[in-house]
Amino acid sequence: MDDAIPATGLNWRRASIAGAVALPIIALLAFGMTRDPGEITSPLPGKMAPDFALEVFAQGEPGQERMVGDTVRLSEMRGQVVVLNFWGSWCLECRREHQALTNVASEYATKGVKFFGVLYNDQPSTALRWIQEMGGQSYPSVNDPRTRTSIDYGIYGAPETFFIAKNGVVAYKHIGALTEAIMIQKLDSLIAAPSS
């Protein structure tokens, strides 16, 4: 019985081997816990924003309005800061950010910032009812009937919002509901930045 127990009570060699095996695995798992598995990091920020030509279905309010049926092309807005908000009437978070978007879009329209809603996985008729129910939308919305523009922007849910700099490069992508504070901070820095 006595010879079965080592004098020190702990086999340091075994403990160090077990530690060397377990620690990297624990570190890897801990790193995984810090990440949201539902969030996909977009490769688009820093790259040119994909161009599109989409038809307006909700015109927006005076000062920002575009005629229903007009084709909006991103390439025509070079030199201006553009905000693209991908949304749908089925999306609860879109409901939460709607007022903030409408307010900031109105405030920044005079500073040369263009806001556009891009309808994702939804029907314009349903979306128009939603806009009416929400008390209006100050900026125009365009339809993306086969989600091709959404795929071009790597969209996987709604709301997702892209801030595009004056030179046409994606400066920032926001996943989830936006707040006025985030928008103001991003827009002020983009307006202050030079065009080139």
Place this chain on the structure above:
Amino acid sequence: MTAVMVTTSAMGQSVTGATVAVDTVLDRRTREVASELRCPVCQGLSIADSPSELAQEMKGLVREQLASGKSPEQVRAYFIDKYGEWVLLAPKPEGFNLLVYLLPAALVMGGGWFVWRYVRRHTDTPAEQV
């Protein structure tokens, strides 16, 4: 007249047959590429297997791009450009991704070595005592 009609009919069948063959090849290639791309709104499903609207549109886009003459690598590159490497169900075996391929093998080998040692020790001991 009858001969002309028979010839035309035969040509029609041949053209239809060729179209079907091209479609079948395109369908097979679309399925191959689509089965490698992750559905962004699902849990571990490829866009070939997902019934979601976004996955169906992505699959349609894969088909369109292949039909327009793009290679499977170019189609995969397009989706990586939009969604990142994440969109590949099997990540490329390079850099940090190597862990995904090497760690399971290392764990199996380490576990096997541990079990072998454990079994050997516990089968050898009684024999030595006897």
